[in-house]
Amino acid sequence: TxxxxxxxxxxxxxxxxxxxxxxxxxxxxxxxxxxxxxxxxxxxxxxxxxxxxxxxxxxxxxxxxxxxxxxxxxxxxxxxxxGSHYKVYPELKYDSTKPILYNNRPAMGIKLRNPQPMVLKNVHFKAVVSKKGIFSDKRLYEKEGSSIAPNSSVTLPISWEYNNMKAGTYQVSVKVTGENLWNKLPMSWTFKKTLKV
Known part of the structure; x- marks a missing residue:
């Protein structure tokens, strides 16, 4: 649990x-x-x-x-x-962006939540974190063929490999597409956030 x-x-x-x-x-x-x-x-x-x-x-x-x-x-x-009322639509919400370890390396974890009791299938994630300014640093995470379970969360890891994140303002951009399980209806979400390091 x-x-x-x-x-x-x-x-x-x-x-x-x-x-x-x-x-x-x-x-x-x-x-x-x-x-x-x-x-x-x-x-x-x-x-x-x-x-x-x-x-x-x-x-x-x-x-x-x-x-x-x-x-x-x-x-x-x-x-x-x-359930007795089965036809429910999944819904994605942006939860947070936090430093994490991914494969024992520094990374940014973008956490998304599906608070609805329905599966989102054939999911394609594309997440970009880019540093604002002259010396821009852009990192990408992309994955397809996933599913998001009902009432669950998923963390997208954007790896910084062996480098440290430099101080500054970063733009987080996430696009998620998928299908509702029960009617195969295409669904998509876009999130844009700004954070300071």
């Missing part, structure tokens, strides 16, 4: 759970088992969707004495519950 957006009125974690005895399993080769989960639907009607899932990790005993890296296999089972 850590980091849930405050707009999530009914998180999946409050109405659904995997049976406690099924949370850690020990399986032999070619062995299968059935995992049981229970979801208690909310008593009150809700709009849009409640979205979440269960994350499974297979811990492999594949580390040897001369290895420093080992890997585990993970996958997720998604759960989506439809």
């Amino acid at each position: 850590k980091g849930l957006d405050p707009s999530a009125k009914i998180p999946l974690t409050t109405i659904g759970a995997v049976r406690k005895s099924d949370r850690v399993l020990h399986l032999g080769p070619q062995e299968t088992t059935v995992i049981q989960a229970e979801i208690k639907m909310p008593e009150e009607n809700f709009n849009g969707m409640i979205s979440g899932g269960w994350h499974f990790i297979e811990y492999r005993d594949n580390k040897t004495s001369d290895q420093t890296i080992s890997s585990n296999y993970a996958y997720m089972i998604s759960v989506v519950l439809r």
Whole structure:
């Protein structure tokens, strides 16, 4: 439940759970088992969707004495519950721009929120941070083919690689396009902000 957006009125974690005895399993080769989960639907009607899932990790005993890296296999089972009024539009809001670490390097994190209970799919992000003045410094982040979950936030990282941001005034420009999940309607948002470093 850590980091849930405050707009999530009914998180999946409050109405659904995997049976406690099924949370850690020990399986032999070619062995299968059935995992049981229970979801208690909310008593009150809700709009849009409640979205979440269960994350499974297979811990492999594949580390040897001369290895420093080992890997585990993970996958997720998604759960989506439809509300009585399902036809809700996603909405993007600009939340903040803050210094972050991205791949252990200095970066600016542009946080956007979707406070509505609907998925935005086929998302294309384009974010630019540029320094005003004669010695302009322009950085770009672009990604396509993403989705934004209902009642969630996303942080776009603009890397400064190994450099420090110089003091000055910066212009933040973000364009996001995507499709509403339920009717495939194209949607777009543009945000322009100014910040001082």
